[in-house]
Amino acid sequence: xxxxxxxxxxxxxxxxxxxxxxxxxxxxxxxxxxxxxxxxxxxxxxxxxxxxxxxxxxxxxxxxxxxxxxxxxxxxxxxxxxxxxxxxxxxxxxxxxxxxxxxxxxxxxxxxxxxxxxxxxxxxxxx
Ligand SMILES: [Zn+2]
Numbered sequence: 472x473x474x475x476x477x478x479x480x481x482x483x484x485x486x487x488x489x490x491x492x493x494x495x496x497x498x499x500x501x502x503x504x505x506x507x508x509x510x511x512x513x514x515x516x517x518x519x520x521x522x523x524x525x526x527x528x529x530x531x532x533x534x535x536x537x538x539x540x541x542x543x544x545x546x547x548x549x550x551x552x553x554x555x556x557x558x559x560x561x562x563x564x565x566x567x568x569x570x571x572x573x574x575x576x577x578x579x580x581x582x583x584x585x586x587x588x589x590x591x592x593x594x595x596x597x598x
Contacts, residue, residue, distance in 0.1 A: 474569035475561045483579045484555060487548045490579075494541045494548075495523050498530065501538060547580035554582075563587050 475483075502510050502518035510517050514529050521529070530542050554560040561570050565587040574581055583591060 486579050551580045
């Protein structure tokens with residue numbers, strides 16, 4: 472039996488779409504605050520002309536902690552979309568267990584079950 476029903480996946484995907492839109496609104500407003508010359512130097516075009524996907528590629532080179540955080544969130548969403556497309560969404564990438572709808576509602580881009588996430592963070596902290 473699949474862990475998530477299609478309508479649950481749809482709901483989580485819609486939450487991620489909203490978050491995606493919010494992240495890009497933030498990114499665009501950060502750039503809009505710059506003068507247009509700097510936008511063009513950074514992006515090669517003005518931020519109003521760039522699509523989300525074009526921004527995503529170019530932003531990798533931008534050295535700004537806020538933008539980097541936005542970008543990380545957007546990449547997490549991309550990863551989750553790929554897992555949805557592959558039919559792997561909602562499965563822990565470490566142990567394969569179901570992540571669980573409740574956890575995904577709180578954290579739709581979760582890649583790991585709560586147990587593996589704790590282990591992962593312990594390993595990261597110990598490094
Ligand atoms: Zn796990």
